[in-house]
Amino acid sequence: MNEEQIAKAIVNAAYRVHIELGPGLLESAYETCLIYELENAGLQVKSQLKLPVIYRGIKLNCNYRIDILVEQKVIVEIKAVSFLNEIHLAQTITYLKLADCKLGLLINSNVAKIKDGIKRVINGHL
Template identity: 55%
Template sequence: MTENEISNTIIGLAIDVHKSLGPGLLESAYKECLFFKINQFGLFVEKEKAMPLIFEDIKLDCGYRVDLLVEKKSVIEIKSVASLSDLHLAQTITYLKLGNYKLGLLINFNEVLLKTGIRRVVNKL
């Protein structure tokens, strides 16, 4: 699957999770449910994937963890906040750059209509 196909699938699954749970829960609840749905769909997904920083050929553990990494291609960063900020976007961009991934989704589940809380983030490699 391409990154775009993966992201379209993830968005559909995220909408299913949001329809079932609604807004207002903690991020961890949405992460667990979306992880389950992605697995159930048959895609390879890793949760809390460590993202080291490589500096001068040295791997440094800065404590970065990607919420979900799907098919070793797509970063999914999950939030449950009043509104997404530039800091959330910067976090997603950081993961894309450190892992050399092309596409990520920043999803804020704390929206009445989930569609308004989804941002596609592209790494211009």
């Protein structure tokens, strides 16, 4: 699967989770349910994946973690906040750069309609 196909599967899974749960829960609940949906769809999923920072050739363990990595290609960052702001976008862009991925989805589940909470994020450095 390419990044676009994976992203479509992720959006569909996020929609199913949001229809079932609605807004108002903690991020961890949405993450767990999204992982369940993605794995049931036959996708390879890694969660809470440690992401080291390489600085001047030195590997630093700064405790950064990707919420979900799907098929080793698409990063999913889950939020459950009143609104997404620039720092959430910056975090996702940084994770894309550090993981050398092209596409990320920033998903805020604390919205009335999930389509309003999904942002596509592209790594401009690839």
